[in-house]
Amino acid sequence: MELMNQPFTGQLGDRLIELLDSSKYHTLNIAVAFAKNSGILRIKEPLERFRAQGGKVNICVGVDLGGTSYEALTALLLHTDSLNIVHSEKGQTFHSKIYQFIGEDIGLVIVGSHNLTGGGLWTNFESSIHVPLVGDCADNKLVLMGLDNYFETLTSLENSFMRINAQDEVDGLLKNGYVFKEVAERVRQQKATISDGNRKRLFGNGVTAHLPRISGIKYDKVADIEQSITPESVQFVNDEAQYNPEAAMQVVTEGEEALSLSFEHDESPTIWFETRKMTGGSRNILDLSMKSLVEKGDVTGTSFDLEEKGFMRGGVEFFGLNPLDTNHGKDITLNFEGVDYYGNTILFPVGEKANGTWRLQIKGISNDGRRITDAFKAHGEEYYLIAKIISFTQIQSDYYFISIFPESEIEDFRSISRILARNGSNKTAKQFGIF
Template sequence: MELKFIGQGLDSENDIAAGDYLIDSLNDERYTSFKAFVAFISKSGIENIIDELTGFIGNGGSVCLYVGVDLNSTSKEALEKLIELGIETYIIFSPNSIIYHPKIYTFEGDEYSRAIIGSSNFTKRGLFQSIEASVSVSFNIEEDETGNNFLAEVYEYYNTILNDENPSCNKLTPELLKILIDSKVVLPEAVNWKKQNKVNKEFGSKDSAAYDSLLKKFGKLKAKRPPKGYKKVVTKEEICFNEDKEESITSEIIELETGSMWIETGKVTGGSKNQLDLSKQGKLDDEIIQGSVAYFGIVPDEIDTIKHIDIKLGGKLYKDNPIEYRLGNSNWRLLLKGVTDDGDKLTSISRMQLGQEGGFVYKILLFTKIQDEIYKLEILDLNDKETLIENSTVWGKMGRGNTGRAYGFI
């Protein structure tokens, strides 16, 4: 028998996280069966091991998940993804105060078995980023009676669930998912995000003196980057200048960064095609979500605010791009008109005539905060919209309806 302690979250550079063990096990040809008993599952948890998971199934492996939905912590999108992938899944839910809360992953083959048991839920943070602890137990089933007895005890305890005999256990189907959504046991990720944001507001702003004191006492841990098994990549259009300041466009594949925000531009207003609309709020499936203007640290209803930000694009820093509220249009706007220290104007890109109406027209602009008041800007093609939606923690349409331009938060 081989016992291994799995610690993660304290040393992001060197940790071998629970998710890494899952990936290793799914790639291990000795295993042909994978079961998971988990309290929560998220779409990002699935997507970070989706290549290995589908590869395991493609090689003839069987997968069965036993998932909880308590505390609204398993999302609608995660369960939809499991249905889409055709993964056999059972939902465990008791409509009282009893919470289904295990985190057990088992792998079995003809000769070897493995069980990973600990605190890691089937979410991106649980598998790769949060401070968690698990134990991996691996053994040869023909030689290790203790290991066989151990795994048999696990299965014996969950026997009624495994045999679909427990009244709190039901197979996941589109019909069951609709019931869970209609009863608000399972919520869209956008709604969960909104709930969390509301709680944060109710308990005070993080700009308070008390929070500043807290930050002086506690340092921030660096989060581990999830694996690249699910590559979150898009195509960036890089603006290049030669010695004569003539512009050209090249394409480059980039990986999305957590904490970024993207906005679909549409036609773009202004004579220089450089005025980007920002929303006070947005909508997704009739649920209100935070507007895009808040990403820049602006309170949407404080319409007298004028904020100036610097934008880094194509290796240059364009300073003094104002964000202001336009009463006549009843919306916020970012005016992309910054100028570098060398006198290069951002409007020279927005006016570009390289076979296009303008550098920002019918594109997607991806913003990533570098530091206070400085944001990196990358120009993406509209073809990347679905990839951005799939990788967003929340996304929606601008305005009060469901027909505005899309935006989202990575």
């Protein structure tokens, strides 16, 4: 038996990954109050390895207090065998945090305070008891019986227990206000904090605890994902700069601390852009400026600091690229609606049709061969990204999840951004912000 006091004596996320990869267990049952992409996207590859070896993953999750996001449920639907929602309309919060591993002659139960979020699994102050179940002793039988009874009781809650079998059921939870998009919820919460302008900070910043790098991301369908992009490797086809891998010069490795602004433990840095018309044949190319006009915020001492009054490094800096080093670009992975799309290219084009700015080509392909542009078209609009707000939330320096919002919400995004700027050096350029 072990007591884990996170982050001092370990981090549950690391332990879960070890257990999933240990080959000791065939089933993982989870009951948690909250789930967010910050946790799910960091364990989805171990979950898939576990399932590929015949393992089963079953989860019951609550949707109370805005703690579970639309994106997290979308990802869980893809990476678990059974996804279930527990919710009471009378304000009775589902607040369990249980992780049960079951093997042939062995088991492990973790009970504590850890939710299925980045903070809950890695950075928050959390505590849990880890109870190994080996042998047929009476105490072990009592624990297993109690767990079996608990999960069976949850499934018998009738209208307070919902099995999620398809994406349209997750969409229904979003439509009816039971879950929210993560970025939208952060906007709402930050607006509430700003409105309480008299609140004073009475405490410090806690202790240092790091989120992990993600290992095991597969690039099966995009062979050139790791290669550098140089001006010589770019040519224009139908107004879209195409990458020629034979002319690539070297691999570009990016540091995890590309963005040196400070963020809350369970939050990842997010940048949003006003899209307006977009460019490219599928209207899927986002311009990223080299230099930006600052409208709000102080970037002094951050990676965005241009040391020029009123200006900052452009939005391409957020993705770990030096705006002035136009000789190199990179490919990034974008997670959209739970699916990873590889090979979204950031480059600085040259030639007749170049416009003197960096470009992010949102053109990735999933491991099963689906294009992200086809996922956009599935929303029923010919050009889904036109006249929208697109946000990028960093999971690591080459991996982001994206969300799309109507242009009508731009004032809310403006009001809560720590840094607000123009995607260019004049006031008519498209807007972007960081929070």
